[in-house]
Amino acid sequence: MGFDGYCIGEPLPDILLPPNAPDRRWLIAHRSEELVPAAFMLFQGGEAGLGAPDESCDKYGGTDAAPIKGVTATEIPDGVNLGATAPEVALVGYSATEVEGDDRTYVRIGQSDDGKTQFSVPWNIAETNPFTEGRTGASWVAAVHCLAGNAPASGTLRVMRVDLQDGKMAQVPQVVTDEVDVNVQEKLAQMACSRAVSVASE
Secondary structure (H helix, E strand, O other): OOEEEEEEEEEOOOOOOOOEEEEEEEEEEEEOEEEEEHOOOOOOOOOOOOOOOOOHHHHOOOOOOOOOOOOEEEEEOOOEEEEEEEOOOOEEEEEEEEEHHHHHHHEEEEEEEEOOOEEEEEOOOOOOOOOOOOOOOEEEEEEEEEEEEOOOOOOEEEEEEEEEEOOEEEOOEEHHHHHHHHHHHHHHHHHHOOOOOOOEEO
């Protein structure tokens, strides 16, 4: 099948790939006004970047990608609990990278589809962090609205600076989205919504 674009609609569980994360993409069938849920489709050759929803989506009842309203980071015994206030969102993904470094590493922290407005994910810093050695350093931690388990919604990313000392927060995190390079933001968004948990480097 071929498709001419997509709209954002009711989330459905992706039945083909675990962990069956919600997918809000509804694909517009080629030369047709029929919509097909992406959650039920198997893509050949991988999926390209989505771009913006189709301009015709209003007539289908489609919505815009809802933004992340706020992000939080609070200490817990094994690390940091991340949260995002995100009404009208089905899935939020989190990722991190080092603030400094020529060979920057990106790590996927986790995803939450708890169906509420506060999407919480525990970050076990001992197991997952972007630092080459140890658990000390400055990191950018991102939250983004994922339209599916591999599809970040453009423009919804929020980034905090989280400074760590031996796995503990050294100071109160600050939202610094506008200070982060656009290319770094894009890679954080892709990693946050990735189905894989692997590490990616520049």
